[in-house]
Amino acid sequence: MTASRKGRAGLPAPAGPWLTTRFDRMLGWARKFSLFHYPFITACCGMEYMSTACAHFDLDRFGAGLTRFSPRQSDLIIVVGTVTHKLAPVLKMVYEQMTELKWVVAFGACAVSGGIYDNYAVVQGIDTVIPVDLYIPGCPPRPETVLDGLIKLQEKIQGGKQDWRWKTGRS
Amino acid sequence: MEDGTILTELKDRFPGLVLEASAPLGDPTAVIEKNGLVEIARFLRAEPQGFGLLLDLTCVDFRGERPRFELVYHFYSLARRSRLRIKARTGEEEAWVDSLTPLWKNAAWLEREVFDMFGIRFQGHPDLRRILMYDGFDGHPLRKDYPLRRRQPRLPVRE
Numbered sequence: 275m276t277a278s279r280k281g282r283a284g285l286p287a288p289a290g291p292w293l294t295t296r297f298d299r300m301l302g303w304a305r306k307f308s309l310f311h312y313p314f315i316t317a318c319c320g321m322e323y324m325s326t327a328c329a330h331f332d333l334d335r336f337g338a339g340l341t342r343f344s345p346r347q348s349d350l351i352i353v354v355g356t357v358t359h360k361l362a363p364v365l366k367m368v369y370e371q372m373t374e375l376k377w378v379v380a381f382g383a384c385a386v387s388g389g390i391y392d393n394y395a396v397v398q399g400i401d402t403v404i405p406v407d408l409y410i411p412g413c414p415p416r417p418e419t420v421l422d423g424l425i426k427l428q429e430k431i432q433g434g435k436q437d438w439r440w441k442t443g444r445s
Numbered sequence: 446m447e448d449g450t451i452l453t454e455l456k457d458r459f460p461g462l463v464l465e466a467s468a469p470l471g472d473p474t475a476v477i478e479k480n481g482l483v484e485i486a487r488f489l490r491a492e493p494q495g496f497g498l499l500l501d502l503t504c505v506d507f508r509g510e511r512p513r514f515e516l517v518y519h520f521y522s523l524a525r526r527s528r529l530r531i532k533a534r535t536g537e538e539e540a541w542v543d544s545l546t547p548l549w550k551n552a553a554w555l556e557r558e559v560f561d562m563f564g565i566r567f568q569g570h571p572d573l574r575r576i577l578m579y580d581g582f583d584g585h586p587l588r589k590d591y592p593l594r595r596r597q598p599r600l601p602v603r604e
Contacts, residue, residue, distance in 0.1 A: 359579065359596075359597065359598050359599050360577075360578070360579045360599070362598065362599055362600050363599055363600060366600060393586075393593075394586040394591065394595060394596065394597070395577075395578075395586070397598070398596075401603065401604070402598070402602045402603050402604070403600055403603065404603075405603070
């Protein structure tokens with residue numbers, strides 16, 4: 275009986291439940307729910323990051339539960355807190371150590387713009403050092419804001435054109 | 446012991462060096478000549494005075510006044526259970542003062558901080574380098590004439 279069923283292209287349909295999608299969409303879906311993040315934490319916003327990451331608010335519900343403390347194993351860097359000019363080369367080095375594809379989140383007012391520290395010591399926004407995908411405002415941002423930001427980042431990852439370097443042969 | 450006694454002791458012992466002695470809000474404070482700093486510090490460190498703790502060492506920039514800078518030392522004596530504040534002025538042209546590192550080891554880093562932020566040189570310091578700002582930073586950011594908006598990024602700015 276199964277042999278007589280035909281799919282749309284004339285091929286036999288699979289026996290179980292099945293769906294079709296574009297490869298691009300599937301890749302985006304896989305990527306947005308498997309974010310391994312590296313927390314680059316320098317200041318008080320770290321408390322709010324911890325609150326978001328722990329069980330109460332639970333970052334893991336959004337597929338970003340695996341915190342990696344090596345940039346080589348991460349594809350998302352969350353820059354949490356004040357970055358000084360002295361620290362900026364370290365941030366850049368950590369960013370450069372991450373393998374492609376990678377995303378950057380600026381967490382809190384200091385990382386976004388320097389915050390209240392408009393002075394000789396502090397970088398006025400980490401986007402003057404590395405490219406940033408998502409800005410989460412707040413001093414500090416509440417966990418709800420962070421989760422909202424994470425969902426927006428996932429939309430960005432899903433919505434954008436996927437990078438298939440392994441397929442096109444570019445390295 | 447009472448807080449007032451250390452001030453009278455200092456005044457009696459170093460009449461030419463102690464310029465002013467008072468106890469605002471109950472904290473004994475002596476303003477001294479900077480040339481007498483090491484001599485007075487050695488006296489305070491020794492028994493029976495026993496000011497064994499250098500709690501803090503900082504600087505104030507009174508821009509426009511002469512002498513321009515005022516160094517502020519905070520000492521604590523465990524034996525007396527009392528604090529003592531010593532202030533000494535130094536000018537802009539001769540922005541140096543003797544180091545207290547031989548007497549209190551923690552003075553080394555505190556003096557490095559004052560050097561970094563105010564550009565005061567400490568004579569006799571074993572390793573007078575910047576401690577907070579990075580190598581290649583120009584100027585001393587807590588001086589009142591350091592431009593408020595001056596930035597010295599270490600990396601080229603993106604965009």
